[in-house]
Amino acid sequence: MRTNDLILRTTTALIAFILLGFSIYLFLAGHQSPGGGFIGGLMTSAAIVLMYMAYGLEPIAKIIPVNFKLMIPAGLLIAALTGVGSFVFGESFLSQTYGHFHLPLFGDIELATAMLFDLGVYLTVIGVTLTIMLTIAGDE
């Protein structure tokens, strides 16, 4: 028997949005304040898991048509390649650099290549958590 979960679904629509925003904030904040790829990725997957819990597997699979299993190697590849990238510039493995860029709207900001490594971590964490969750949940 299926119960009526109107309240859960309505609040999820609101909260998942805030969670996703917060997770991206955490991901971007990692360099100067608490946060980073790992916790950002966990928070994003928490938001997605909340959506799965409220709406079930199929609707979400339609909305987010991403194979989470492939996100793991994609993230790992990004992280590993940022390390290998320093070979090209004759630096030691895993060296990083930064520069100041002038972007419209944001103004002058500092961008570091450590961010790319973090992006790899972020994608891997999302991939791993959601693969675990969905493999267990999807067992019928």
Next chain:
Amino acid sequence: MSNLAVLPIIIPLLAGIVAVFFAKKTMAVRIFAQVLTLLNLAVSIGIAFYVIQYGTVTLETGGWAAPYGIILVADPLAIFLVLTTNIIATASVFYAPNSLTHKQEQFYFYTFYFLLISGVSGAFLTGDLFNLFVFFEVLLMASYGLIVLGGEKIQLRESLKYVLLNLFSSMLFVTAIAFLYSVTGTVNMAQLAERIQEVEQTGILTTIGILLFFVFATKGAIFPLYFWMPKSYIVPNSVVSALFGALLTKVGIYSIVRTFTLIFIHNPEVTHELFLWLAALTMIFGVIGALSTNNVKLIIVYNIIPAVGFMLMGIGLFNHDGLAGSVYYLLQDIIIKACLFLMVGALIYVTGTSNLKKMKGLIHHFPLLGWMFFIGGLVLAGIPPFSGFIGKLLLLQGAIQEGRYVIVIIGLLTSLLILLSIMRIFTRGFWGERTELDTGNIQPKRVRGLIIPAFGLLSVCVVLGIGAEWFIPHIETITNQLLDPEIYIDSVLKE
């Protein structure tokens, strides 16, 4: 800065990651894995020659100077072990398609395999104790994946024990590193060695040393911590057993060699005396296990344990000949164990059973495999022209120099019993009257694919023994560096 030191870690890592994307295309992923493994082998040979010529290569990752960043150190010992690892990896990757089922191959076998190689190479090359822990976890995670590959009931049961025990010892490892960090304030091995030299060995440092030894002893299957190993190594596929049996225990032994020749060297009356006794017990119990069973794979697995005992004996003796013997034995034992596992895999494939009592007269059908097995047995037991002999000879010389006659006798007796245990497979399985094989399921092409990689490894072993003259100078270099930790410290800290 020299990025050479990271190549043996990063090539298999990237290969493993890329292999995920087309894991279901068996043919493509096979060829990809074989090409990348050969590339990695070529790269490690190149680095080995570079290290022989120009000395230790150190890499400060991220450009951070020695005690602050993570250091990768390709000294002769580490690079020779990486090279040996890659030799057996090459044999395994060509063996795998013939040994695994399509389903196992598609279920990310090559990814796990590459991650295992990456973790093992990383553990050999790292110059940082916590990083060693991380690489241990990398290779253990990959081994968890490999041990359950196939998902049979017995595999699940044995992998549970394997995972629990390894988790426990990893936890102890972290605890030991935490203790060591709180005493010395560093986890960089070279700086640790330097600081411990300054304070001399106080009681607490000896305690931490013994704790670390027990961690590595669990990974390396030393008495009394070998009980988890035999059963969990026979359940996976032969090629996986070969990788495990050849590499995983040896990473534990390498860690003992590294920590107890570099860091904890100031209280040998306690530590090294303990090693000698444990080495003797390891040899005795391992070889008793090898004689106790009729399961061919289990015989080989039990033979890992006395070999580990021999290596530990050299560390316990802690003189020039003893350590040289340990290093030589370590290098040749990786290859011969992998070779024996691959041969036993072929044996099990052609007979369809691992019970020795059900085999007879196989030499009539597979003469090459039979004689290979015979030579493999001689290499393992240490019969003169072959490689096992030189390692054991050096070890026994070292023991006689120290006046340790008890362990000499135990060592010789163990060798005899090893020979007996392995020749039982030869005499019972290969000798005897010709019987008709049930050839229904055997594909000759697969059998050939199983025998050729093992043959390759066996010839490397024979070359190691007959051409010992070429290798001994390098073993000497390694031993001299092990006996003089200043060389390692200087190459890392550059003072």
